[in-house]
Amino acid sequence: MSTHTGVGASAINRGQLVDAIRRAGQVSRVELVHRMGSNAATVSTAVRSLIDDGLVVEVGRAASTGGKPAVLLSLVPDSRFALGVSLDHSGISYVVANLGGAVVGRLRRRGAGADTPAAVVERIGTELTSLVTHVGVDPALLLGLGVVSPGPITGSNGMALTPPAMQSWRDFPLAESLEASTGLSVLVENDASAAIVGEYWSGTAGASRTFAALYMGTGIGAGFMVDGIVYRGASGNTGEIGHICIDLDGLPCWCGARGCVETVAAPTALVAAARSRGLPMPGLSVVEDFAALARLSQAGDPVAQELVTRSARAVAAAAQSLANMIDVDLIVLTGPSFTSAGALYLPVIQAHLDTTFFARDCHRVEVVLSPNAADAAAIGAAALVLQSELAPHMAAGAAIDNRGSRRLARQRLQRA
């Protein structure tokens, strides 16, 4: 595991320690010292505090290798929980995740649509309470709420530049409102950056150390992870792959640029194009209409096939740009729109990378479809809360750091 507080610092990141125990299943203190690159005294102290807090238990002894057999440690999965919400105008996903990394409850409800932000926030509070009650989680064990949304986020407001369909959310104090509505500590994150945490948390990335999540909801974004840590850039707004230029003289994009990937490839653009070309769109949310378009394409409709093929080529070119810029060895396709269309996009992206990735003589870039595409962002939001709340004293300001996630509300958890 990596850390960014400097060599010799005496603190240990409790979140990363919990993560190491979770990933190992059962593990000795000696093995943790090795995995954390730490020393015995520091790990012992940190483990003791996790045991005292009921997060970790001793579960037996390892097979002897000559000396005294080592005591094995394991997480108590249901000792803590976090909530994750993925908010989009197309749909709202909710998950309850436990410390063990399992999703113990999930819910999908209609999106923000044209409702006022205040009304949506109130509804989220109600729906969360209903989910927590239904799952039977003790609210006292809830560490907090992670909420993700598309587009840039700012420390003070939540969202800054917002997609056209969510203009009313611009400068809306999302975190403060949700905190007031739920009584929970709230953390705000970009959807793609949260999704990559969700994929890592769920094990989709396997052994890859440097991978990206390509996220398709109504728009397109990406997240990058290096050694289990999200790369967040100067202001937490990395991975805006939907707004890289694939056509110098292309159509204007809502972001102010021209020829962005989203103008050609995003579900919002495809659904609009399909409708203007007379294809029968159900007129539900963008994500559902896009799923209908994917079904038409799979059924052989030539216009649908043309639109989806063009989009897949653009996403493949964007994946090439991403891989050539960041040098990843794995790209996970995730987000609700890949739930319906992932099988159409994956072979196009993989074939394109196999022939165009610049360092292909050094290694391949593998493309996989997430088994959690619909919920990855919400899962990641919950995972970020668990990591963040377990490591509240870590230094802020490290430039590559998921701990930099906007933790706007520091209020301790209360009964919802």
Next chain:
Amino acid sequence: MSTHTGVGASAINRGQLVDAIRRAGQVSRVELVHRMGSNAATVSTAVRSLIDDGLVVEVGRAASTGGKPAVLLSLVPDSRFALGVSLDHSGISYVVANLGGAVVGRLRRRGAGADTPAAVVERIGTELTSLVTHVGVDPALLLGLGVVSPGPITGSNGMALTPPAMQSWRDFPLAESLEASTGLSVLVENDASAAIVGEYWSGTAGASRTFAALYMGTGIGAGFMVDGIVYRGASGNTGEIGHICIDLDGLPCWCGARGCVETVAAPTALVAAARSRGLPMPGLSVVEDFAALARLSQAGDPVAQELVTRSARAVAAAAQSLANMIDVDLIVLTGPSFTSAGALYLPVIQAHLDTTFFARDCHRVEVVLSPNAADAAAIGAAALVLQSELAPHMAAGAAIDNRGSRRLARQRLQRA
């Protein structure tokens, strides 16, 4: 400073410690503890070993703030040196840098051209010996040689996929040959990744913590730095911004893809286009011919202006893609081709970012022209040697790490 060996590790990165002292000028041990995020005992031990090796001296005492005034430390700039070579078919740059970060000697000679790799390596050995003798550096104080070249590098060979003009270098054992030719320990790096180290080392980046170098030689590349550490990705081949797609249906690129930035914007492509449209090109190296094209453009030649404008627009779109993907707050234009044309490109790139950077409501992306554009890669190569050779015991394998640079030859320095 950040590190990647894990909290609680007892080692300290000597290279980063030297870097901290160099950047501070004069600094106390207490201040170093603070800057390294370390503890007093660890810093004291490391400083003692630097003093014993003659790299650091005590230079006096700070003004008293009540207690006993702290002893100030300073580097001995000329206690160690490193050589840097930037190898391109257009030109070869040589620098001698000292531990203090100063370039104490530099030389520019004709490029690899059509010579065989073996002949070029022999010439590099001769030219280096001549430079070291001329500058009057004791070869016993040389820590090693850093060599940079365009294109992907592999651990075993140096270069893998090579630009068309350097096909004969494909799979040539560059590091081994240079080691045999010079008797020095050799480190190989991509030119753009080295250039960003050179910019950091030279102070161009100022206070920026997350910045990129946009490098233009015969082609176009980029390097990223985060907290003083180069981001190297899965295989050290990040930042291939010349091979991101800016035209889905564009011209085939030598790399195997279509519509790459280099097909529209690279000096190689521009010089070829200028020649085919009848502009008078001197027929020297690509970099010199490109400089002639830039002069024609500045003198008002309409064809030259059209070509340069189109290239600047493409580079600006690439910078937009870079900024939206990596979220940097500074882009430094560097590399030999920006020496001649930087003033034509900078305003176009800055204006484009001001109106298209996705998170522009959060912060600006500033664009500056490097004062060391011609030599930044060679300076960075020398700086990497100084860092690498001062920290020989650091753990390998960290994914973001300039220490991961290919240190192919581990032979200790010998008299050249």
